[in-house]
Amino acid sequence: MPPRNLLIERLHQLQDRLGGLRRRDLAALAAEFRLAPSEVFETASFYAHFRMLDDDETAPTATVRVCNGPSCAMRGAAALHGGLRAGLAPDIAVEEAPCMGLCDHAPAVLAGKVPVRTADFAKVSEALKQGPSPSPAPSPAACRTLARCLDGSLSRDAVMAALDGSGLRGMGGAGFPTGRKWRSVAAQAGPRLVVVNADEGEPGTFKDRHFLDTAPDQVLEGALIAAWTVQADSIHIYLRDEYPDLHQRLAGLIATLPAGGTPIHLRRGAGAYVCGEESALIESLEGKRALPRQRPPYVAEVGLFGRPTLVNNVETLYWVPAILGNPGIFDGQGRNGQKGLHTYSVSGRVARPGVKIAPNGLTVTELIDEFCGGMEPGHRLVAYLPGGASGGFLPASLQPPLAFGTIEPHGGFIGSAAVIVLSQADDLRVVAQNLTRFFAHESCGQCTPCRLGTAQAAELLDRPVWDRDLLDDLSHVMRQASICGLGQAAPNVWQSLLRHFPEFAP
Ligand SMILES: Cc1cc2nc3c(=O)[nH]c(=O)nc-3n(C[C@H](O)[C@H](O)[C@H](O)COP(=O)(O)O)c2cc1C
Ligand code: SF4
Incomplete structure (x- = not known):
């Protein structure tokens, strides 16, 4: 069995x-x-x-998913969806789907198992015809820093002290100090496990795709060092299903690792944003519905298979070998009173969207001007989402340093630093409706405030006149009584619009 x-x-x-x-x-x-x-x-x-x-139903020959995230929506995703529905053969299913982590190449489409960047009808048709191209055989991962752990040059304490000293925080969005988390897992009775969170579903976030694409060996090495440090007996990578190209590459790379090391199990998600929440992810890894648990999973009795489990984001693990190779890597790098580096996924109305590894604490204008080639011609910065769908709207006139803890006084947070830049061409009300529908769609339905609250908010935001008192009430209940961060953060969408852009809230 x-x-x-x-x-x-x-x-x-x-x-x-x-x-x-x-x-x-x-x-x-x-x-x-x-x-x-x-x-x-x-x-x-x-x-x-x-x-x-149903048993007698014919399956489509392929599924085409058209991203309906905010950055793709502003680049014509709805028209593309309509065109594909009308023009592709009827045995191909064409669906709208949440963010695909290609916001810097909007509009994005997943055609079968082929991600299509800056998609149009011709590119999607061609991708369906050609299918996925096999990725070249990877060179074996070098893992030089892991070798220093295994040969005794680095002790477990030295690894954790280096992480503490570097100031590395969880880059999945919560910003929990990484060294402290590793210590807490290591202190619990074994056997322990490591889970790599590669679910990256926050609309606007695509940095984990970037790191897995450009440095998968460094991410794997970070996970192997984590497993060695907390003495875990296996690693589970939970990769979102929207990244089939990366699945192929990772599987190839894992196969090059020497036999006898920590076993690595690569698992696919199946299209559920809530799986990024670590306890939901653990439920999913256990083969169940992804219903978030009430307590953090690194508490011993509620981890994967009931074992103490270290869950880290892809980017967090990417930085581990870099820090051990150069403990001062983040020193002196911050801006506007902040320290270190920060990885921003920038999309929307900028000249050069993409993943930007930049001094931590840049303002949005500094980020746009110094790292993104300025605004797209003809566009003026009006608003931005500093932390994807969950992080709320900010107006151009408010420019706190983009860092952990600095956005909260303005009614949002930086989360995974998905900076979506909006201009005079964007109707912020439409963006808010889009994001609220996203949360309603992705709510796991386990708790009433979130299940009903997100659906009711989506309906309220579609009305010609917004019922502010009702939206306030709804936000209060959702923030106080939702089980997980999805329901707690969803109200940031409309509350931040009401606060900073009352002109868009009729
Ligand atoms: C609704 C929701 C979605 C999340 N999605 C992700 C995700 O896609 N990737 C991720 O690494 N963390 C995500 N998180 C945060 C994780 O719960 C967790 O904090 C993180 O994986 C821990 O790793 P870190 O300490 O390295 O950041 C999400 C949290 C919530 C509440
Ligand atoms: S807050 Fe929403 S997503 Fe989280 S457990 Fe409750 S219903 Fe599920």
Whole structure:
């Protein structure tokens, strides 16, 4: 009998082969896993990328997902979606889908398993015809810093002290000090596990794609050093399903690692933003619906398989070998009273969008002028989202340093530093409606304030006149009573608009 944690991978294999999940196949899978058919059905139907089919239903020959995130929406994604629906063969399913982590190449499309940048009809048709191109065989990962750990040149304490000294904080959005988290996991009774959070679903964020694309060996080395330091016996990488090209590369790279090292299990998500929340991610790795838990997972009894689990973001782990190779790497790099470096995913109305590794604490104008070639011609900075969908709107006139803890006084946060730049060409009300619909779509539905609150807010924001008192009430309840950060942060969208842009809130 296969273990339950392989259920989602098996669902993927089934869908890859048959184009969808039919009831009879799910019943067979349930028998194989010795689970109730309802458990397999509820798990499969939770995830947007699994296509539930009746037994006699024909599966589409391919699925085309058109990103409807804010940066793609402002570059014509809706028209592209309409054009693809009308023009592609009827046996191809064309769907709108949340952010694909290609905001710097908007509009983005996932055509089958091919990410299409600055997509148009011709490029998508060609991608469907050609299919994914095989990635070249990777050179074996060098892992020189890991070698220093294994040969005794670096001790576990020295590693954790270097992380503390560097000021490295969790880059998945919460900013928890990394050294402190590693110590807390290492202090718990083994066996322990390491989980790499490569779910990157915050609209506007694409830095983890960048690091996995340009330096996958450094990310893997960071994970291996984490596992060595906290003495974990395996590593689980949870990679979002929107990155099939990176799955291929990572699988190839993992295969080059010498035998006998810490085993690395590469798992695919299945299209659910909430899986980025670490306890939901753990549930998903266990082969269940991704319902966030009430407590942080690095508390021993609630980690993956009930074991103490260190969960780190891709970028956090990317920095680990760099810091151990150069402990002063962040020294003297900050701006406007901040220290270190920060990775910003910049998209929207700038001349050169992309991933920018820049001094921590730049203002948005400094970031745009010094790292993005200025605004796109004809556009003037009016507003920006400093932390993707969750981080709220700020007006151009408010320019706090873009760093952890500096946005909160203005009603938002930096999160994973997804800076979406908006101009006079953008209707902020429409952007707010887009983001609110995103949260309503992605709410896991476990708790009432978020399940009903996000849906009600989406409906309220579509009305010609906004009911401010009701929106205030809703925000209060959602912030106080939602189980996880999704429901707690969603009100930032409309509350920040009401606060800074009352002219867009009718
Ligand atoms: C709704 C929600 C979505 C999240 N999405 C991600 C994500 O995509 N990637 C990520 O690394 N962290 C995400 N996080 C943060 C994780 O819960 C967690 O803090 C992080 O993975 C810990 O790693 P770090 O300390 O290296 O940042 C999310 C949190 C919430 C509440
Ligand atoms: S806040 Fe939303 S996403 Fe989080 S547990 Fe509650 S319903 Fe699920």
